[in-house]
Amino acid sequence: MLIRNKLTLRFTLLVLAIQVSFSAFIYYFHATTRRQRFEHRLVNMATLAGRVLVRTGKLESGNLGSIRRGDLLLVPDEEISIYGPQGELRYSSDDTINQRYNLRYLGRLRTQAPVFFTASNSQEAVGLVYSHRGKQYTIFVSAIDRLARAQLDRLRILLLVGNVGALALTILAGWYFAGSALHPVARIMRQAERISASNLGRRLHEGNRRDELAQLAKTFNVLLSELEQAFESQKSFLSHASHELRTPLTTLMGTLETALTYDHTLDEARQSLGAGLEAARHLNGLTNSLLALAKVDGALPAPVPVRLxxxxxxxxxxxxxxxPGRELRLTFGDLPASEEADVFMVPGNAQLLTTALFNLLDNACKYSVGAIHSELGYAATHTLQVRITDTGRGLTPEELSHIYEPLYRAAGAAGRPGYGLGLPLTQKIVQRHGGRLELTSVAGEGTTATVWLPAV
Structure with a gap:
């Protein structure tokens, strides 16, 4: 089910539940009020009958005088029955009154509190005890509240029609407001559908930049930026990888073809085989480096405490x-204030960390002829720091911005062995260990590589 339909359905059910509850409350309130008002009226009529017939002594004497049966009837279908102290019927407003219900409640009237009950169909009745000169008379009055019941029926129809009409309006309103609320989502969907691998530079409109949808659009834009950067890195990687792999393969194939065609002596063949072997070694080293870079991106073994x-x-x-002839210096920096037995401990993989540190030392030795200085210490209480400094030619800001791209090589790397994979591999290893790698360099003065790792 579409979200718009879900929102419309839930909004409709919620409003319908509120309407039905409110309508039921109104109907119950009116029905209760009508019943209480009519019961009060029945009590007054029963009291009036007692005053007119019992207090005046006319009922006791059996002489009603000028009072006729119909003179005490005030509402339609009113019936009055009066029982004497011994439970005998003394008076009835009509000879056809069914006394079955009155006799059923006659024995229950032992107090002054009236008893209300339903006689037959819609006829409501009240029975009460009327005391006069030490004698107790039981008076029953029943009638039908036609006008109030008709008004209650009209109210029921009005509420029913009103609820049906309100339900239709609620569905329309819910559909409209759900569409209005989801309009920004639809806009984001249309914009997202126009984004593909060929135009990752497009971004979603962030609206007012304050509500939840704007935050969602901002999150997507950040994701798109990362994807664009990843795609660009992948393109650069594939471009450099194809070039780097093509060169030794071309060299190897050319050497073998030349040897097959032109080599006629053992010395010539040995020379061609040596050139081919060198190209194969270069290809093998490049392949192993690419596999190591891909391996770091995969799942790593569970970290264990390692001495850095x-x-x-x-x-x-x-x-x-x-x-062998290079001067490599090692110094120790700041240590924790409270020296413990296990200093320089980090969680991780010893082989990968050694590889990362060797790559930094290898780069420093490769591009510098002076001494290489290494320093190990604590940058903070729970952060270890390794700094490796050389005095080589350094890197320009432009070269530093691309230094972590796989297979990228700076201008000064021409003619030197390597594949441009050492620093990307080192950065991935450091990041997988929860650390950070940073290179700072000044052209003509040297480069400093700093690694921060969380300590145990």
Missing amino acids: DECLNQALEYAHSKY
């Missing part, structure tokens, strides 16, 4: 082995 200083020492050993 041991990871850094292991990365320094790898760097010493790869650059």
Whole structure:
């Protein structure tokens, strides 16, 4: 069911429930008021009959004088019955009155409180005890409240017709207001339908920028910005990857074709095989780097406590082995105020953290001929910091803005080994460990890579 239909249905049911409840209250109030008013009138008529017939002694003497039966009847179908102290019928306004209901309640009237009951059909009755000169007479008066009941019937019809009409208006109003409330949603849907992979630069209209729909549009716009950035990164990655993979493949194929066609001696063949092997190694290294980058994006093993200083020492050993003549320095920065047994502990994966730190050291050694300075310490009580500084050529602001794009290589990387995957891989590893990587650089002075990781 469409949301508009749901809103209309719920709004209609809610208003209908309110209408029916209010109508039932009005009807019940009027019916109760009518009954109480008519019962009060019956009591007055019974009291009047007692005063006229019992107090004057006419009923006791049996001589009504000038009073006729119909003289005491004030409302349509009124019936009056009076029973004596012994329960005998002393007076009835009509000889055809059915005394069955009166006799049923005769034994219950032992107090001065009147008893109300329904005699037959719509005829309502009251019975009360009237005392005179130490004797108790029981008076029953019944009648039909025709006028008030007719008014109550008209009220019932009026409420029924009014509720049906109000229901129709409620459905129309609910349909209109639901459509009006959902109009911004429909607008967002139309705008979203026009957005595709080829035009991710389009954005949703954010309306008044204050209500919930505006917040939803803003959230979608943020998501679209991230998607656009991801698509651009993917395009750049695919472009660079195809180029990087094509070069060693072309070299390998060309070398093998040349060897097959022109190599006639063992020395020539060995030279071609060496060139082909170098191209294959380059292709293998690039493939492994791409697989490592994809692996970090997947599910990682459950984190365990890891000593970051041991990871850094292991990365320094790898760097010493790869650059045996390079000076690598390690210092320790600020430590926690209360020294504990397990300092430099972080939750994560030791192999990945070592890889990330080695990539930073490898870049520093690759693009700098001077000493490489590493510092490990606490940036805050629960935050560890690793800073690696070199004195190389540095990076321009434009190069820094693209440095985390896979397969991107700065101008100074020309002629140097690498695939442009080390920093993107390092950034993903650091982010998957809940940390942050930041590079600052000054052209001609050097580059500083800083890693912040949450401590255990």
